[in-house]
Amino acid sequence: MLVATTMQDVAARAGVSVKTVSNVVNDHPHVSATTRDRVLSAIDSLGYRMNTSARSLRRGRTGMLGLALPSLSLPYFAELADAMIAAADRQGQVLLIEQTGAERAREIDALRSVRRSMTDGLIFSPLALGQQDEHLLQPEAPLVLLGERIFTDRFSHVTMRNREAARAATSHLIARGRRRIAVVGVHPDEVVGTAALRLHGYEDALAEAGIRADPALYGEAGPWYRPDGVRAMNRILDSGAKPDAVFGMNDTLAIGALHVLQSRGYRVPEDVAVIGFDGIEETQYSAPTLSTVHIQRDEIAATAVQLLQQTIADPGSQPRLIDVGFQIESRASTDLPVLAPSSAGSSPPAEQHI
Amino acid sequence: MLVATTMQDVAARAGVSVKTVSNVVNDHPHVSATTRDRVLSAIDSLGYRMNTSARSLRRGRTGMLGLALPSLSLPYFAELADAMIAAADRQGQVLLIEQTGAERAREIDALRSVRRSMTDGLIFSPLALGQQDEHLLQPEAPLVLLGERIFTDRFSHVTMRNREAARAATSHLIARGRRRIAVVGVHPDEVVGTAALRLHGYEDALAEAGIRADPALYGEAGPWYRPDGVRAMNRILDSGAKPDAVFGMNDTLAIGALHVLQSRGYRVPEDVAVIGFDGIEETQYSAPTLSTVHIQRDEIAATAVQLLQQTIADPGSQPRLIDVGFQIESRASTDLPVLAPSSAGSSPPAEQHI
DNA sequence: TTGTAAGCGTTATCAA
DNA sequence: TTGATAACGCTTACAA
Numbered sequence: 001m002l003v004a005t006t007m008q009d010v011a012a013r014a015g016v017s018v019k020t021v022s023n024v025v026n027d028h029p030h031v032s033a034t035t036r037d038r039v040l041s042a043i044d045s046l047g048y049r050m051n052t053s054a055r056s057l058r059r060g061r062t063g064m065l066g067l068a069l070p071s072l073s074l075p076y077f078a079e080l081a082d083a084m085i086a087a088a089d090r091q092g093q094v095l096l097i098e099q100t101g102a103e104r105a106r107e108i109d110a111l112r113s114v115r116r117s118m119t120d121g122l123i124f125s126p127l128a129l130g131q132q133d134e135h136l137l138q139p140e141a142p143l144v145l146l147g148e149r150i151f152t153d154r155f156s157h158v159t160m161r162n163r164e165a166a167r168a169a170t171s172h173l174i175a176r177g178r179r180r181i182a183v184v185g186v187h188p189d190e191v192v193g194t195a196a197l198r199l200h201g202y203e204d205a206l207a208e209a210g211i212r213a214d215p216a217l218y219g220e221a222g223p224w225y226r227p228d229g230v231r232a233m234n235r236i237l238d239s240g241a242k243p244d245a246v247f248g249m250n251d252t253l254a255i256g257a258l259h260v261l262q263s264r265g266y267r268v269p270e271d272v273a274v275i276g277f278d279g280i281e282e283t284q285y286s287a288p289t290l291s292t293v294h295i296q297r298d299e300i301a302a303t304a305v306q307l308l309q310q311t312i313a314d315p316g317s318q319p320r321l322i323d324v325g326f327q328i329e330s331r332a333s334t335d336l337p338v339l340a341p342s343s344a345g346s347s348p349p350a351e352q353h354i
Numbered sequence: 355m356l357v358a359t360t361m362q363d364v365a366a367r368a369g370v371s372v373k374t375v376s377n378v379v380n381d382h383p384h385v386s387a388t389t390r391d392r393v394l395s396a397i398d399s400l401g402y403r404m405n406t407s408a409r410s411l412r413r414g415r416t417g418m419l420g421l422a423l424p425s426l427s428l429p430y431f432a433e434l435a436d437a438m439i440a441a442a443d444r445q446g447q448v449l450l451i452e453q454t455g456a457e458r459a460r461e462i463d464a465l466r467s468v469r470r471s472m473t474d475g476l477i478f479s480p481l482a483l484g485q486q487d488e489h490l491l492q493p494e495a496p497l498v499l500l501g502e503r504i505f506t507d508r509f510s511h512v513t514m515r516n517r518e519a520a521r522a523a524t525s526h527l528i529a530r531g532r533r534r535i536a537v538v539g540v541h542p543d544e545v546v547g548t549a550a551l552r553l554h555g556y557e558d559a560l561a562e563a564g565i566r567a568d569p570a571l572y573g574e575a576g577p578w579y580r581p582d583g584v585r586a587m588n589r590i591l592d593s594g595a596k597p598d599a600v601f602g603m604n605d606t607l608a609i610g611a612l613h614v615l616q617s618r619g620y621r622v623p624e625d626v627a628v629i630g631f632d633g634i635e636e637t638q639y640s641a642p643t644l645s646t647v648h649i650q651r652d653e654i655a656a657t658a659v660q661l662l663q664q665t666i667a668d669p670g671s672q673p674r675l676i677d678v679g680f681q682i683e684s685r686a687s688t689d690l691p692v693l694a695p696s697s698a699g700s701s702p703p704a705e706q707h708i
Numbered sequence: 709t710t711g712t713a714a715g716c717g718t719t720a721t722c723a724a
Numbered sequence: 725t726t727g728a729t730a731a732c733g734c735t736t737a738c739a740a
Contacts, residue, residue, distance in 0.1 A: 007717065016727085018717090018719090018727090019720085019726070022719060030725055051718070052472050053716085054411050056407035056410075058718045059718080059719070072436040075636075078426045078427065081426050081451075082427045082453065094450070098439075114448070262641050282636055285613045287640065374711080376735060386710090389709085410716095410734090411717065411732090412715080412736085413716085710739100711739080712738085714737085714738105719730105720731085721730080
């Protein structure tokens with residue numbers, strides 16, 4: 001078949017007009033059963049397939065949603081992308097993934113990339129952009145942000161209670177007798193981002209337990225890949241600090257820290273307990289298995305897709321801020337006797353209007 | 355900006371025709387510097403953005419390539435997708451990812467999904483389709499297959515020497531004194547797929563060393579996720595077999611097996627050595643770190659994109675079969691004294707014409 | 709070197 | 725309930 005068959009061909013074959021074919025294909029009402037059958041069998045026998053470029057041009061919609069994330073090589077984002085593709089699919093939408101490498105320039109590019117004209121809207125997970133970049137957020141298409149409301153009230157956000165969750169994770173360690181808790185993934189200059197919030201949650205838990213925060217236990221890490229966890233943990237240990245626990249701001253950092261601890265002869269959890277954040281699958285298979293704060297990725301995905309579709313349908317609608325729930329998964333890396341009952345645990349989903 | 359600005363608007367602003375604007379936008383030759391500048395500044399001041407639907411409709415090309423893979427939750431495919439997006443990007447193409455779940459029905463769907471009419475061609479990694487499905491492979495668009503040439507000579511393939519690589523991995527264990535080597539990920543009824551080839555390679559190595567294959571050491575696993583490795587390893591151990599090594603047909607299976615072995619009190623590598631296949635990042639951070647057969651994902655990605663673009667440009671061109679190289683990464687999970695020098699190691703890329 | 713105009717395949721407006 | 729026809733925004737012969 002050298003040249004594609006068009007609605008014209010189908011219409012000719014079925015003895016109807018193109019409009020009727022269009023009506024059938026789009027499930028419009030007011031099509032008699034007989035003509036529908038005739039059209040459908042014509043479509044079948046000709047092997048007709050809709051030309052989506054023509055449809056998109058005419059409709060002014062592509063039927064595609066963009067997802068801009070740091071990298072699919074980060075397990076959390078790979079698993080999130082999986083859920084996001086599925087969620088979009090359930091809504092009859094196609095998801096187009098774009099990687100930013102968590103680099104500021106590429107995150108800015110994502111807002112104006114060629115993919116924007118291929119998609120009806122964007123779900124954006126910025127990591128490098130900060131408060132000072134607010135003015136750059138002038139998307140050409142509807143936008144939903146993933147992660148903290150660090151920029152603006154102008155767009156809908158899907159996020160979680162990072163501060164509470166980090167506090168719960170840290171309390172989980174404190175309840176098991178740990179006092180010298182290192183934290184890995186700190187962004188020193190950040191004020192309102194995910195790293196800052198999780199650090200605040202960590203500090204909340206320490207304060208609540210009357211533990212003084214120790215700067216020697218703060219492990220900085222710009223990106224949050226495994227090697228960054230390795231470097232940060234090594235720096236902490238090299239400085240002579242003697243942590244009895246580690247809170248990784250995400251699971252890959254925690255995996256990196258775990259790797260370093262074991263390489264240097266520490267037993268986990270006996271000498272040093274470790275907890276991560278995100279709940280990627282890898283945490284169920286590491287040795288020891290890794291305790292973590294599990295985030296509902298499916299819920300994030302479904303919510304983000306739904307919010308974006310609302311924004312596309314009604315660009316003037318009120319931006320919304322939706323929190324998804326979390327849950328502490330206690331595994332072998334923190335399997336220690338609990339000294340006192342801990343209240344912190346999980347939270348249900350919640351919405352608050354901006 | 356309620357209504358999008360078009361080339362018409364730009365042309366009017368610059369005082370030229372749409373053809374000239376088009377010439378500038380598409381970097382056509384024969385455009386004077388002055389008009390180019392006028393057009394560019396008009397584009398700038400109007401904030402003009404190309405309408406890709408209109409371009410695609412007119413050109414008959416979307417500029418998008420499809421990638422159908424089992425799931426982004428499988429680390430190997432997530433890392434491959436990362437490389438593939440980057441490779442397509444370098445060619446000025448946009449990559450559209452589609453998940454099949456490695457289910458036969460969805461793999462068949464992928465060939466005719468709505469995404470096919472959004473893309474100029476498809477890079478397809480089938481896992482569930484077998485020889486008997488050859489006749490279903492009648493794509494509507496150019497196609498490049500990833501993995502073994504299990505179906506047909508009609509399409510270009512990018513693959514690796516699975517049999518040789520599996521033989522090398524198994525020999526790696528044998529060279530370290532292991533004789534009772536379990537293999538995890540077997541597909542019993544498969545004849546020509548990846549699982550069959552890797553099993554053949556395993557058996558080649560055993561035969562070469564004069565070791566008799568033992569069915570009790572064959573661990574079946576349909577999909578190749580971590581839990582499948584857990585189940586297969588448990589079955590082998592429950593049956594009373596006493597392996598002294600495990601060859602995982604991919605890294606996630608090996609991670610699952612490793613997890614079971616450690617949970618059941620085996621020391622790795624002292625009691626049981628483990629080697630995987632793929633070279634995902636996780637293998638560098640597991641405890642112990644996992645030996646594996648590293649596949650050059652970047653090379654697969656670049657090659658597949660290039661082959662697909664050739665096929666799109668010239669649909670009548672000769673299908674090609676390209677092997678990418680592999681390398682045994684020896685890590686802690688097989689860190690044992692080597693009894694005799696082993697020849698098997700790595701292989702350079704190679705091409706053979708079909 | 710630049711302009712004119714036709715047409716890509718679909719949907720939408722109106723009329724029949 | 726169906727049909728004719730005009731867009732949608734771009735590229736590309738062909739003309740100038």
